[in-house]
Amino acid sequence: MDRSPEASEALARAHEHALRWLASLPDRAVPPKAPVAQVAEALGTELPDGPTDPVEVIDLLAEAAEPGLTAMPSGRFFGFVIGGTHPAALAADWLTSAWDQNAGMRTVTPATTALDDIAEGWVLELLGLPADGAVGFVTGGTTANFTCLAAGRDAVLTRVGWDVATRGLAGSPGIRVLAGAETHGSVDLALRYLGLGAPELVPVDTQGRIDPAALREALESGDDRPAIVVLQAGNIHSGAFDPFAEAIAAAHDHGAWVHIDGAFGLFAGASPAFRHLVDGYESADSWATDAHKTLNVPYDCGLAIVRDPAALRAAMSMQGAYLIQDAAGDPFEKVPELSRRARAVAVWAVLRSLGRTGVAELAERLARHARAFADGIDGIDGAEVLNDVVFTQVCASFGDDDRTRDVVRRMLQDGTAWTTGSVWHDRAVLRISVSNWSTTETDVERTLEALRAAVVS
Template sequence: MDALRDAAAAALDYAATVDDRPAFPTAAAVAGLAAFDEPLPGDGTPVAETLRLLATAGSPATVASTGAHYFGFVIGGVHPAALGAAWLADAWDQNAALPVMSPVADRLHDVVRRWLVDLLRLPAPTGVVFTTGATVANATCLAAARDALLERAGWDVQADGLFGAPEITVVVGAHRHSTLSKSLGFVGLGRRRVVVVPADDQGRVRAEDLPDVSGPVLLCAQAGEVNSGAFDPFDRIADWATSRPGRDAWIHVDGAFGLWALADPARTDLVTGLDRADSWATDGHKWLNVTYDCGIAFVRDPAELRRTFAAVAGYLPSGDGFEAMHHTPQSSQRARQIEVWAVLRSLGRSGVADLVRRTSETAAAIADRLRAAGLDVLNDVVLNQVLVRLDDDATTSALVAAVQADGRVWCGATQWHDAPAMRISVSSWKSEPADADGIAAVILECAARARADR
């Protein structure tokens, strides 16, 4: 137990000092990882010594993504409620596959499902399951959509596979996220066997260009374009899906971070019609700021999940509670709902709305400062994403390199309309609009150096 107490003390020290660490580890800290390069011990090592090495060599080489100065990859900083719940949940080591394996996970799943459906204003019966991230949450929803559409066409995928099955037309936007394509490939619908709808200058699907197709149709929309934060026109998409008799359509929404905009009543202009979809996918480890890994899949009819993922074995008991292993791709699974419950209970409805609003206002304030200083802000800042260019391609790339080398803040590089840009993703509960001046000042210093070096 002394080893665990020491590890807990090291973790507390890290959490208390992470805001003072550089956003990216120094070269010396990364070099210090050489301490791990050793032969596998023949007789083992004392637990206390092992954990001490992990803390002393590992902590300095971490990316301070849970700190206040990290704005890359839409990565949120872990909320204290989530961190504390994670520590307890790890000590409990619960398998959330079946109620008999963890009554506490079972009860918290029911509570969290009800809270999330209410908070996000989704249809009341909606089923909620937890996965490793939005990629698997997307795949979970797409597999359920595939099986539902084909069952309506008289085909049982789980019994007979996809060979010889009726054709499903998959419709996607030109700015779909790469992991949606990955998920389509994973469930056997194909990454390239899709009808691509053109996007506007912000990455939104052009509803007027939705195709004239018949038969089973799976349309994948997007809440929060990964660069611009833009939202597809959901009402027009839903109208298209139901516009002709005989159309059999399923609308899925990839909302890895943008789905949380549903929690902010002030953003109804972005999310109108979003509740008309059949399934939705998001991450808890982005905007809700729980620890990695936590994806969340929502399906309007939970029976669609059970049809796809139910498993039968003689040793598996039947029960009356929600059986997660029969509704998700995985059987054994950690109880991700524990952290989600802790954050939702700690923040409450108004706190989650404030988290979305506050981080989005911080993004808008950063954009205003940079635009006023002469940088090009490329997107309409409707959420938490800011796209920036400096002069030309080479200088923009130099700006990204300068920001990352500086270390006081960290922003990522991206491509926008076939040209380099810097992406600023404000996703941490620690971010405040008052921080915008300091963040912008660092970026502008780096911009001056990038221009001077050209």
């Protein structure tokens, strides 16, 4: 059956709708206009008895969904540290869907494996991480933490003679996991998935940075179980980075595996201007980041980076007589999934488009916008920036908690920008996360104008 005419018509219509959506972003309100129930009603909740023309389906999808879409790709979306999508990465992701490759095996999908190999090398080079390390392209930051911590779990148990792959965790010596008191919830979630439970929380400073002396003291507590230490490149509220050299030295002195959760902050390592924030992080054993954040590729794409490729493969690989495996190693051996999207294609595309200097400039531009936000907020009567703005995060208070929450509410009602409410150090805050390549100085100023209006309303 020749599928090209039918596919061409549907893709052409999707292209029209996609361009219309992208063209609306500079001016549209950021919050959605319609709730779930309204979108569901427009889509139709009854499963049709018979076929529907694909073009008609695409038209219905685009028109019914549009009122319920949040302008997350807008340069004025500053919530949740989720970034946007760079044009090269977006176009590459369209090709990824059209190619429809199950990018798991080197022999079966050589094109996507070549892209995987190249993107892996470029990521390690840009971040200054061990060139012989391994990168698994997974579904997101949480899964990247899971994958790296799985490698760490298996490795530290192997060192004490326990093979978790065959024996499981029941009856094992157990594992201590230590993390800063402001570690991100995705780490807690990954540890739950791995059967390791909640981490032991180590004291942090006022910006959320782990105290290396307290970490060393905790490791010397007399608990002789194998240990994993989780550090952080980019606190979700302050943007602060742990003191890696001291903390990693303390952990390695006690034989611990060190993992760094760098969901948005890891790419500070690609910028000469911000490289100092991650000094010493190259000595860790694993690193996780979400490429949709600072690198701005489409969902879903996390990077699980492990110093020892053998440890990663030991935790993630499987065997099957029906698989066509290559002696050089296959991409599926570095990730939890066997069937997997070719996520490295978009990573390769954005790195090829930006180059070394472009990635650095992107990170620096995001941080520059965050600094502009902090300076603008400092000029608002009654406003206070609560964090040291070292990278891309800004947390502000506007008086008491009720007043701050009211400002957050008014900002969402206004719709000019999306800024998120949160609680940090037992205070209500408005949090601004600058993550999108398309954010401009005009976007920052428009958001500050809306914020000033929300404060005086």
